[in-house]
Amino acid sequence: MFTVISLADKFHLFQEPWHPKIVGELNDSYVKLAKLKGEFVWHHHENEDELFLVIKGTLVIKLRDQELTIHAGEFVVIPKGVEHLPVAEEEVQVLLLEPKSTLNTGNVQNERTVEAEWI
Amino acid sequence: MFTVISLADKFHLFQEPWHPKIVGELNDSYVKLAKLKGEFVWHHHENEDELFLVIKGTLVIKLRDQELTIHAGEFVVIPKGVEHLPVAEEEVQVLLLEPKSTLNTGNVQNERTVEAEWI
Numbered sequence: 001m002f003t004v005i006s007l008a009d010k011f012h013l014f015q016e017p018w019h020p021k022i023v024g025e026l027n028d029s030y031v032k033l034a035k036l037k038g039e040f041v042w043h044h045h046e047n048e049d050e051l052f053l054v055i056k057g058t059l060v061i062k063l064r065d066q067e068l069t070i071h072a073g074e075f076v077v078i079p080k081g082v083e084h085l086p087v088a089e090e091e092v093q094v095l096l097l098e099p100k101s102t103l104n105t106g107n108v109q110n111e112r113t114v115e116a117e118w119i
Numbered sequence: 120m121f122t123v124i125s126l127a128d129k130f131h132l133f134q135e136p137w138h139p140k141i142v143g144e145l146n147d148s149y150v151k152l153a154k155l156k157g158e159f160v161w162h163h164h165e166n167e168d169e170l171f172l173v174i175k176g177t178l179v180i181k182l183r184d185q186e187l188t189i190h191a192g193e194f195v196v197i198p199k200g201v202e203h204l205p206v207a208e209e210e211v212q213v214l215l216l217e218p219k220s221t222l223n224t225g226n227v228q229n230e231r232t233v234e235a236e237w238i
Contacts, residue, residue: 002196002197004187004189005193006190025168026169027168049144071125073125077144
C-alpha cells in the first residue's frame with residue numbers, strides 16, 4: 001500500500017526548529033521537512049547537493065559572496081562544497097531533498113547537529 | 120551566482136501537457152515541472168523511484184491494485200518497478216524529482232515519449 005503524504009499534516013507533527021524530519025525516500029535520498037527559526041551555523045556538505053523548497057515563510061541563505069532570498073513556492077539547490085548559512089527571521093517551513101548521508105550541519109559537528117528521524 | 124527558482128514563473132513558460140521541463144539538478148537527479156491533463160500511459164521505471172509533488176490541482180495515480188489521489192501540497196513516491204498510470208481530469212501542475220536517467224514513459228517507448236528540456 002502506498003501513502004499520500006500531506007506536507008501540512010506532517011508540519012503539524014513537530015515544532016522544534018532546525019530538527020529535520022524524514023517524510024519520504026527515493027533512490028538514495030530522503031525527503032525531509034524542517035521548521036527554521038533564527039540563524040543556523042555556517043557549514044557545507046562535502047559530497048551532497050541539497051535542495052531547499054520553501055513551503056511557508058521567507059528563507060535567507062547567506063553564501064560567502066551572495067545572499068539568496070527564497071519565498072514560498074521557490075527553491076534553490078546548494079551544491080556540495082558551497083558554504084551556506086540559513087537564516088529565518090520568522091518561522092520558515094521548508095522541504096529538503098538530499099542524499100541519505102547528509103548531516104544537517106555538514107562538515108561541522110556541534111550542539112546543532114541532529115540525526116533526522118522519520119515522522 | 121546562484122539563482123532562486125520560482126515554480127510559478129517556470130510554470131508560466133510552457134503549456135503543453137505531459138512534456139516535463141527540467142528546472143534544477145542535484146546529485147544525480149533532475150527537478151522537473153510538468154503540466155498534466157487527461158490520461159497518460161501505463162508504465163514503470165526499471166531503475167528509478169519517482170516523486171510526484173502536486174503544486175496545483177488534483178492528480179490521480181492508478182496502480183494495478185490501488186488508486187492514489189494527490190492534492191496540492193501532497194506527494195507520493197512511486198518506487199521503481201511499480202506500474203502506474205497518471206490521470207488528471209483537470210490540469211495538474213506537478214513537481215517531479217527523479218534520476219537523470221528517467222524517461223517519462225519508463226519502459227514504454229511510444230508517441231508520448233519525450234526528452235525533457237531545461238527551461
